[in-house]
Amino acid sequence: MRAVRLLDWGREPVLGEVGRPVPREGEVLVEVEAAGLCHSDLHVIDAAPGALPYRPPFTLGHEVAGRVATGSDAGERVVVHGPWGCGDCPRCAVGRDNLCDRRGELGWHGVGLGRDGGMAEYLLVPSARHLVPIGDLSAEQAAPLSDAGLTSYAAVAGxxxxxxxxxxxxxxxxxxxxxxxxxxxxxxxxxxxxxxxxxxxxxxxxxxxxxxxxxxxxxxxxxxxxxxxxxxxxxxxxxxxxxxxxxxxxxxxxxxxxxxxxxxxxxxxxxxxxxxxxxxxxxxxLPFWGSRPELGEVVALARSGALHVETERFPLSEAAEAFGRLRRGEVRGRAVLVPG
The missing domain is CATH 3.40.50.720 (NAD(P)-binding Rossmann-like Domain)
Structure with missing residues (x-):
């Protein structure tokens, strides 16, 4: 499958071919319908070696919406709660992976942030607990909700x-x-x-x-x-x-x-x-993302019509152009990559 990869620190990401991931027990394969671009992606790309706990190469993309491709929930449309914690601490147990007690021990901060992300045709999610149903909400609207919407919602909630x-x-x-x-x-x-x-x-x-x-x-x-x-x-x-x-x-x-x-x-x-x-x-x-229950509330706001993301759509093949536009401050609202 095609994926937008960060091969090393300080290098622009490249679109290349990688193997389609195969889910193991407890994991969920999601067919990506849309992935948002964020200034955080630029901070990751431009980071000095050692500044972040991540180890390139990995696929970028922490705002992801798509369709479950495997298991009993195959076909369900979802948005991915991006901050992936340890999964075991009390905060992770209630969907507050963004404030995971063991975050400093992990080699990642979440999807597309040290772990392979959603700027690809498929995404491997470590657990179904990271998925929030979106119903008939368009993927182009749903993907940015997982960070741009969720972080803003948590900031206001506080x-x-x-x-x-x-x-x-x-x-x-x-x-x-x-x-x-x-x-x-x-x-x-x-x-x-x-x-x-x-x-x-x-x-x-x-x-x-x-x-x-x-x-x-x-x-x-x-x-x-x-x-x-x-x-x-x-x-x-x-x-x-x-x-x-x-x-x-x-x-x-x-x-x-x-x-x-x-x-x-x-x-x-x-x-x-x-x-x-x-x-x-x-x-x-100093908010950092938001909780999974809060993401559900953000999705509900969007589905009610109270929240609308202004987006600019790019095919996955034009990821380099989208990143360039983002760097130059030329994106209106949120840039979204769509496979195809």
Whole structure:
């Protein structure tokens, strides 16, 4: 079968031929219908040797939807819960593999992250517990839900208690995750949603996703956002970029006792010091994916019509073009690879 493989650190992935996996006891073979591309894939590709516990070569792709190809559930359409933990600890037992107690001992973080992933025609899943049914939801919509949707959902869930009536949430970075975070905020909270990006087209995407207001990242953006938040600042800021500029903006915008959710892996630094410039009483969270039960809730939102992923579709044979577009910031919403 064809698969998009990372052969070594610092090298662009290549499309090649590999053997179709054969499931053993407890494993499930999934015929892939769609696989999403993520900036995390770029972080993996560009990682220095030794920075991650993975060992190339392996197939990329941690956002995967398809059809069960073997066993009693053959034909069922599913999305794959991507973080694969040890399977034995108390957290894995309840579907919280993303927070596996033994994660530091494993040589992987999940599907396509040290283990062969879904940018291929078939995917071998170690256990049926990693599968969530999607019914008639299209694979192109379902695949990005497993990370872009799930990570955004978990990020919002962690601060939902602070987002009642007359509150403000700021979403920084309206890309594959950010545009879903805007929709999730609108669907599950009463908060006013403000969006920030460096691209006009991203602000247009935020508006289509339901943001009340959007603004470009400029020197006066903090002032503009604080004014839009009633002059007191935001109750929660969700940063899907995570570089020095956006982390600094988040701190400037947050009101005392506010919630900062740092999702993006842009290398930004936050200095914690008392006394210092951080808002008094603020809380910081660092979500990593989300649980399998939460993925079921995300799928239910999508099937209800409350959540829609804007996608750009590429055949598997054009994976290199898709990665190039992603690197250049030219992808609208989420890029999705489709076998064929």
């Amino acid at each position: 601060v939902r208690h602070a987002l009642g009536e007359d509150t403000t949430a700021v979403v920084i970075g309206v890309g594959g995750l950010g545009h879903l975070a805007v929709q999730i905020l609108r669907a599950t909270t009463a908060s006013r949603v403000l969006a920030v990006d460096i691209r006009e087209e991203a602000l247009a995407l935020a508006q289509r996703s339901g943001a009340h207001e959007g603004t470009l990242l400029r020197a006066d953006t903090a002032r503009v956002l604080r004014a839009a938040a009633g002059g007191v600042g935001a109750d929660a800021v969700l940063d899907f970029v995570g570089n020095d500029a956006t982390v600094g903006l988040a701190v400037d915008v947050l009101r005392p006792g506010g919630e900062l959710v740092l999702v993006g892996s842009g290398g930004g630094r936050l200095t914690v010091r008392k006394p210092g410039v951080l808002p008094p009483g603020f809380r910081l969270s």
